[in-house]
Amino acid sequence: MAGLVSIPKPTLERLPVYYRVLLQCRDAGMQYVSSGELGRKAGFDHAQVRKDLNHIWSGGRPGLGYEIEKLASCLADFLGLHNTxxxxxxxxxxxxxxxxxxxxxxxxxxxxxxxxxxxxxxxxxxxxxxxxxxxxxxxxxxxxxxxxxxxxxxxxxxxxxxxxxxxxxxxxxxxxxxxxxxxxxxxxxxxxxxxxxGLATLSYYLKEQGLPSVDSGKLSDGQL
Amino acid sequence: MAGLVSIPKPTLERLPVYYRVLLQCRDAGMQYVSSGELGRKAGFDHAQVRKDLNHIWSGGRPGLGYEIEKLASCLADFLGLHNTxxxxxxxxxxxxxxxxxxxxxxxxxxxxxxxxxxxxxxxxxxxxxxxxxxxxxxxxxxxxxxxxxxxxxxxxxxxxxxxxxxxxxxxxxxxxxxxxxxxxxxxxxxxxxxxxxGLATLSYYLKEQGLPSVDSGKLSDGQL
Missing domain, CATH: 3.40.50.720 (NAD(P)-binding Rossmann-like Domain)
Structure with missing residues (x-):
């Protein structure tokens, strides 16, 4: 393919989720957010958040967390959202x-x-x-x-x-x-x-509900 | 979570795609389909198809491929689609x-x-x-x-x-x-x-189009 991508696809797909959470934080009047809080709101753990954001962001102040306005703007630039x-x-x-x-x-x-x-x-x-x-x-x-x-x-x-x-x-x-x-x-x-x-995944889960466990690790956090 | 799942999530998400392709093949009057053809229509390679279907299917005749009606029915059972x-x-x-x-x-x-x-x-x-x-x-x-x-x-x-x-x-x-x-x-x-x-992933791709390559392996088949 002609446009080559330097970032793992799963990370790329999580970045818009962080972006959305940052806008919600900003609209709620927040200035800074920790990786832990950002992760909790986005549905990923804090280590994942830091790893993902390291691809595009070298800022962040110890003890304060990410500066919301700057990180959101950086993400929007990276994802091409500033350009219509x-x-x-x-x-x-x-x-x-x-x-x-x-x-x-x-x-x-x-x-x-x-x-x-x-x-x-x-x-x-x-x-x-x-x-x-x-x-x-x-x-x-x-x-x-x-x-x-x-x-x-x-x-x-x-x-x-x-x-x-x-x-x-x-x-x-x-x-x-x-x-x-x-x-x-x-x-x-x-x-x-x-x-x-998506629908089939949910149907399968409902069908399996209550059946004996074979492998509990695969879908363990309940979010797909 | 209470209902435990014995199959990797990516496999689980591909199964409905195979199911859809099998219904299309059946509607076109086919009786058998090879893993190669099933894979081509579904967008995955034949080894992936065989590995995924091995989780739920032990049939398949050498040289003939999968029997469409039986495999579709087996998939529907597995995914709980037969139950409304x-x-x-x-x-x-x-x-x-x-x-x-x-x-x-x-x-x-x-x-x-x-x-x-x-x-x-x-x-x-x-x-x-x-x-x-x-x-x-x-x-x-x-x-x-x-x-x-x-x-x-x-x-x-x-x-x-x-x-x-x-x-x-x-x-x-x-x-x-x-x-x-x-x-x-x-x-x-x-x-x-x-x-x-999904939208942000496409925007990012369009933004990157024509920029120098950093890593060509991550999104190499062009299908997300």
Whole structure:
């Protein structure tokens, strides 16, 4: 892949959680937070917090902890959240509607510039004040505006075709909510949000509840 | 935690992906699938597929591969998908609406029996033919029906309170879509679906695109 990453993926996925906790602390009027408190609020132990943040942060005062405003700003810089990322959303159904209106995304710099759908009943309407365009116009708009992120919120059977259209038009990162594995070239990053996997994990846990123990260490803290 | 798990978490999270691919193969009229083809469609290599499936499956014929119908049924049993899981959903906003209508859940045995909200403007309405009830009635209904799974799709600031109500009423597994870390007792499993973490991962990738390589091994296959 073209953009190379110098930080372990699990760390990368925890950084936005720290960022969110820091904003909550700041909004509560705090100036400093210890690794222990940050960890408790984020759901990781303090050693993990320190190890993760060492990748991006060399400050921190003994006895005082992390300076919230500075660390949050450093994290936002590192994650690219200070720069607004323009994205296109394909799929104006229930899930697409939820994503287009998800209030948390704005603080992460996501700007959905246009919404596409294949359903003539939806095309010409609006979603969260954005026009819903025909998916036949996807490639042209992505190329013209130089958009690099695409969000897929359509049924599995159409997802691969839409992904190929996106990539041919210049999309480099795909956020995939369709329950489908996308085959794309190596220089495109795909992030799969697989809701069924989450559900199956919980179903399995409920099924196992009360059965004899085989191995208690694997899911020991109760948080996935 | 009370229900103990005998299988590594990453394996557990891949099993529903195999299950989904097997259903697709079956619907396409296939009878057998090799570990290589299953892996290609699921996004993992064949050795990973064999290792994962060895946890639950001792069949498989040399040269023929996995018998799709039997393996799918075995996976569904293992994951508890053959038993319908009743759940309550708290939050009838955009995300809750999307979840209540997500078509994939039915095939995973999820049955949302009731929807709750705190907004008087929503209470008394319906969501996907289910009545929207006041959140003050949550505990009573969960206890009365013996429901064990709760889905949280509300803003972060109310999530902890709702989680505590759920657990006090007997909920044992929480699927949390609120961007909040929930503190619950050890015998309750929480699965956090953190959409902001997915977004930040993609933003980071786009920011790094074209920068010099530091370490190319960490995200090398482009799928998160």
């Amino acid at each position: 990322t323009d994205a296109v959303l394909v799929g104006a159904g229930r899930l697409g509607t939820a994503l287009a209106g998800y209030p948390g995304f704005a603080s992460y710099g996501l700007n959905i510039v246009a919404v596409f759908d294949a359903d003539p009943g939806r095309i010409g309407g609006t979603l969260n004040e954005r026009p819903i365009l025909s998916v036949t116009k996807l490639a042209d708009l992505v190329e013209r505006l130089g958009i690099r992120m695409g969000i897929i919120a359509i049924p599995a059977e159409s997802a691969q075709t839409v992904a190929e259209t996106m990539v041919a038009a210049g999309i480099q990162a795909i956020w995939n909510f369709a329950p489908a594995y996308l085959q794309v070239s190596d220089n495109v990053l795909v992030r799969n949000e697989d809701l069924a996997a | 899981t009743d759940a309550v959903l708290v939050g009838a906003g955009r995300l809750g609406t999307a979840l209540a209508g997500y078509p994939g859940f039915a095939s995973y045995g999820l049955n949302i029996v009731a929807v709750f909200d705190a907004d008087p403007g929503r209470i008394g309405g319906t969501l996907n033919e289910r009545p929207i009830l006041s959140v003050t009635k949550l505990a009573d209904l969960v206890e009365r029906l013996g429901i064990r799974m709760g889905i949280i799709a509300i803003p972060a600031e109310s999530a902890q309170t709702v989680a505590e109500t759920m657990v006090a009423a007997g909920i044992q597994a929480i699927w949390n879509f609120a961007p909040a870390y929930l503190q619950v007792s050890d015998n309750v499993l929480v699965r956090n679906e953190d959409l902001a973490a």
